[in-house]
Amino acid sequence: MTGLQIIxxxxxxxxxxxxxxSANDDGYIKGELAIAAKVYYQCAVDGLxxxxxxxxxxxxxxxxxxxxxxxDPSKFDVxxxxxxxxxxxxxxxxxxxxxxxxxx
Numbered sequence: 413m414t415g416l417q418i419i420x421x422x423x424x425x426x427x428x429x430x431x432x433x434s435a436n437d438d439g440y441i442k443g444e445l446a447i448a449a450k451v452y453y454q455c456a457v458d459g460l461x462x463x464x465x466x467x468x469x470x471x472x473x474x475x476x477x478x479x480x481x482x483x484d485p486s487k488f489d490v491x492x493x494x495x496x497x498x499x500x501x502x503x504x505x506x507x508x509x510x511x512x513x514x515x516x
Contacts, residue, residue, distance in 0.1 A: 419498035426499060437507045444471035445507060449500035455479045456493040463488060 413421075426432045437445060451469050454462050463479055470477050479496075481489035 415494075415498070418495050419502060422495045422499040423502050426503070432503070434506065434510065437503050438510060440471075440504075440507065442471075443504075445500050445504035447471045449497045449504065451477070452479065452493045452497035452500065455488075456490045456497065459490065460488055 447469065448471055451466050454469075455466055466479070467474050467477060478485075479488060479493050481487045481492050
């Protein structure tokens with residue numbers, strides 16, 4: 413699978429398993445999706461050094477922050493962080509497009 417396909421799969425997982433719909437995303441008008449994407453990306457770049465401090469930047473409840481594989485907090489996963497960052501950035505872009513379209 414390509415990186416784009418994996419990111420699209422993650423976005424679909426967020427929508428189906430976590431019930432994150434476009435309507436949910438449209439409520440994030442303070443950049444929360446982009447901030448969350450940045451936090452996951454920063455985790456991928458800086459690794460565990462940043463993870464320890466990431467919650468101070470995290471826009472939602474701490475239980476939604478999961479920079480690890482397979483639900484196991486002892487298994488930090490750089491690739492998973494990149495995928496989540498991409499999916500959240502995709503959600504923010506889609507949210508912005510819907511917002512812009514609503515004004516036309």
